[in-house]
Amino acid sequence: MPQARVSQNKYYQRIQEQLAILLKPASENWQAKREACHTIAGIFAETDVYNLYTEKETEQAGGIWLNHGYAVSTWSAAMCLLELKRTMVFLAGLVEAIQEQLKQTKEKPIHILDAGCGPFALLSTLSCFYFKPEEVQFHRLDIFEDNITASQKLADALGIADFFSSDHCTDATNFQWPFPYPLHLVVSETMLNGLRKEPQVAISLNLSKQLHPTGMLIPEEVSLYLAIHQQTTVNSALTDAEFLTEIRNMEIACLMQLNKQTSLSKENQITLPTFSLPAHYQPDKHAVAVHTRIRVFGKHILDYNDCSLTLPLFLSTPTKPRIPKGAKLDFHYSISHSPGVQYSLHTA
Numbered sequence: 093m094p095q096a097r098v099s100q101n102k103y104y105q106r107i108q109e110q111l112a113i114l115l116k117p118a119s120e121n122w123q124a125k126r127e128a129c130h131t132i133a134g135i136f137a138e139t140d141v142y143n144l145y146t147e148k149e150t151e152q153a154g155g156i157w158l159n160h161g162y163a164v165s166t167w168s169a170a171m172c173l174l175e176l177k178r179t180m181v182f183l184a185g186l187v188e189a190i191q192e193q194l195k196q197t198k199e200k201p202i203h204i205l206d207a208g209c210g211p212f213a214l215l216s217t218l219s220c221f222y223f224k225p226e227e228v229q230f231h232r233l234d235i236f237e238d239n240i241t242a243s244q245k246l247a248d249a250l251g252i253a254d255f256f257s258s259d260h261c262t263d264a265t266n267f268q269w270p271f272p273y274p275l276h277l278v279v280s281e282t283m284l285n286g287l288r289k290e291p292q293v294a295i296s297l298n299l300s301k302q303l304h305p306t307g308m309l310i311p312e313e314v315s316l317y318l319a320i321h322q323q324t325t326v327n328s329a330l331t332d333a334e335f336l337t338e339i340r341n342m343e344i345a346c347l348m349q350l351n352k353q354t355s356l357s358k359e360n361q362i363t364l365p366t367f368s369l370p371a372h373y374q375p376d377k378h379a380v381a382v383h384t385r386i387r388v389f390g391k392h393i394l395d396y397n398d399c400s401l402t403l404p405l406f407l408s409t410p411t412k413p414r415i416p417k418g419a420k421l422d423f424h425y426s427i428s429h430s431p432g433v434q435y436s437l438h439t440a
């Protein structure tokens with residue numbers, strides 16, 4: 093329940109009401125939560141900062157390729173708000189991580205970098221409703237100046253500008269924390285399924301090394317699994333628990349774990365293993381896929397198919413078989429202009 097400050101600001105109060113619906117525990121009223129997300133987008137539009145419903149920009153226009161991946165356009169970043177489960181789980185996880193960090197840390201405020209904040213600085217803006225500025229100070233960072241300007245205007249309109257200490261229009265993959273006080277928490281959502289195309293890995297590798305020793309990286313862990321699908325679709329009549337068991341049974345190996353520990357690698361690389369596909373694998377019957385699981389913090393997890401970031405990434409399917417029977421796959425993660433998992437094939 094958001095309750096950190098009492099404000100006379102009319103936008104603040106309305107968002108507070110919507111957050112109570114959005115993060116209401118144990119509520120499965122998805123329609124109400126969906127409406128709450130849209131109402132928040134509507135309130136943001138009323139503040140005249142950025143109206144994602146009327147902006148003409150398309151998903152393709154406005155994004156740019158950087159040295160370590162693609163930065164999505166302002167419109168695409170704004171639209172992330174409406175990806176309900178992503179937004180809910182990231183926000184709930186971030187709020188809980190901040191609470192945990194406040195318990196662990198003697199000095200206050202704690203400092204949080206929102207790396208790739210987008211036009212609403214959504215994750216930090218909404219977290220402000222759960223804390224006091226004496227406890228938490230946010231630092232916004234984005235490659236696009238327009239995103240920084242819009243999120244500053246939004247904070248002014250909502251009456252929460254005193255939660256924000258600094259702004260940085262720069263590339264998060266080589267940003268250096270310039271302050272004498274420690275960086276306690278980094279939050280970044282700059283990823284697609286399978287950690288492809290966008291710079292989440294390079295950003296984590298850079299910023300983890302600048303965290304306070306007890307600092308936190310959010311998401312806490314992104315894991316990739318190699319899976320063999322019997323069919324490309326899963327039986328939709330299953331309960332949630334049966335469905336997840338079926339998904340886990342398909343996973344034959346963990347490919348990669350991106351977390352604070354693995355990001356501290358001196359080589360600035362994450363090493364991936366080599367696998368031989370199981371004997372039962374048949375290219376004309378099975379698909380080979382990469383599954384993504386995002387543990388934002390603690391129990392706040394985005395699992396298979398929960399949102400676009402956790403859709404399966406198919407490497408081979410019966411209609412487009414790319415991996416032969418008996419293949420040995422040598423995986424590596426390419427940190428480059430176009431990042432992602434790559435593999436070379438060794439056939440017996």
Ligand SMILES: C[S@@+](CC[C@H](N)C(=O)[O-])C[C@H]1O[C@@H](n2cnc3c(N)ncnc32)[C@H](O)[C@@H]1O
Nearest residue numbers: 163164169172208209210214234235263264281
């Ligand atoms: C998917 S959006 C997420 C927006 C917001 N944090 C949220 O969760 O709703 C990713 C944002 O990261 C920014 N971004 C991507 N790559 C970046 C980089 N290398 N340096 C700084 N910002 C980056 C994009 O401009 C975009 O605003």
